[in-house]
Amino acid sequence: MKLFAGSSHLKLAEHIAKELGVDLGKVKLKNFSSGERYVKYEQSVRGQDVWIVQTAGTGSVNEDLMELFLMCQAAKLSFAKTIHVVIPYFPYARQDRIAEPREPISSKLVATLLEQSGANHVMTLNLHSDQIQGFFSIPVDALEARTVFAKYILEKKLENAVVVSPDEGGAKRAKKFADLIDADLAIIHKSRPSHQEVEMMELVGDIKGKTCIIFDDMIDTAGSLCAAKEALIEAGANPDVYAIATHSIFSGPAIERLKKAAFKEVIVTDTIATDPKAFEGLTIVPIAPLLAEVIQSVDKGESVTKIYDK
Numbered sequence: 001m002k003l004f005a006g007s008s009h010l011k012l013a014e015h016i017a018k019e020l021g022v023d024l025g026k027v028k029l030k031n032f033s034s035g036e037r038y039v040k041y042e043q044s045v046r047g048q049d050v051w052i053v054q055t056a057g058t059g060s061v062n063e064d065l066m067e068l069f070l071m072c073q074a075a076k077l078s079f080a081k082t083i084h085v086v087i088p089y090f091p092y093a094r095q096d097r098i099a100e101p102r103e104p105i106s107s108k109l110v111a112t113l114l115e116q117s118g119a120n121h122v123m124t125l126n127l128h129s130d131q132i133q134g135f136f137s138i139p140v141d142a143l144e145a146r147t148v149f150a151k152y153i154l155e156k157k158l159e160n161a162v163v164v165s166p167d168e169g170g171a172k173r174a175k176k177f178a179d180l181i182d183a184d185l186a187i188i189h190k191s192r193p194s195h196q197e198v199e200m201m202e203l204v205g206d207i208k209g210k211t212c213i214i215f216d217d218m219i220d221t222a223g224s225l226c227a228a229k230e231a232l233i234e235a236g237a238n239p240d241v242y243a244i245a246t247h248s249i250f251s252g253p254a255i256e257r258l259k260k261a262a263f264k265e266v267i268v269t270d271t272i273a274t275d276p277k278a279f280e281g282l283t284i285v286p287i288a289p290l291l292a293e294v295i296q297s298v299d300k301g302e303s304v305t306k307i308y309d310k
Helices: 010-018 061-077 108-115 131-133 145-154 167-179 223-235 254-262 287-300
Strands: 002-005 027-031 038-042 049-053 083-087 121-125 142-143 163-164 184-193 199-205 211-219 241-249 266-271 282-285
Touching: 002 010, 010 049, 027 163, 049 061, 061 083, 061 108, 083 131, 083 287, 108 131, 131 142, 142 287, 145 167, 145 241, 145 266, 145 282, 163 167, 167 184, 167 211, 184 223, 211 223, 223 241, 223 254, 241 254
Parallel strands: 002 049, 049 083, 083 121, 121 142, 163 184, 163 211, 211 241, 241 266, 266 282
Antiparallel strands: 027 038, 184 199
């Protein structure tokens, strides 16, 4: 097994390598003055099982993807035996259907480009929608971080906790997490007049006097999240509201909004490089142990079902 890292989140790749007890392979990554990306493996990958760790960081998503495509093709043209892509945050995941006329299905295009560039297997975390797995004709391990979050929350021994899905689409995800921590479930029904603009509608479930844990797959601009917190407080929830999300995109006004919202705690993983001191109450739980465990099982040809079922 050869493990290589793209430039988007070197720290995460180093943590995965440490968990696996291997060294990161040497790969040269740079930009030409024209802006074109350059990739070169500085050691042989012929006949090797190559693992490429690359996520999509805020502000350079398209560059991160292009670099990943080039790394896959470079490995393929260098006679790598298999090419495994570990992309914890899958970009364009929210563009998984045609919502309005003349739109692309962008996440399907990303899947196609990954395959065409040489990927034989993709490992990702908390896809925005399950249907994205169907965009691939190669194996996809779509992992979940809920067990990692459940362990963290259970150690807090919160009383009268209720898990809240910020929309109907995430209700199934939130219900699985609620079951893990033995909590009730509530759902916020919302409408979205336009992209990244939310109008709250109604709350389904009993949250009065309870400690709410808003559970979602990502925090982007934090508009939905902060509006959800306000709705819960207005409905009589305990003022100490928690928020959990796998991917801390934190684009645009997100940080300022989260500072003002003053959540009791915002808990995310390190799928995206995030400043742990970005605002008070931010907690980042490591995802490398989970990813390393799956990588090791796949490398040994072992089932990963036991990991999914944790």
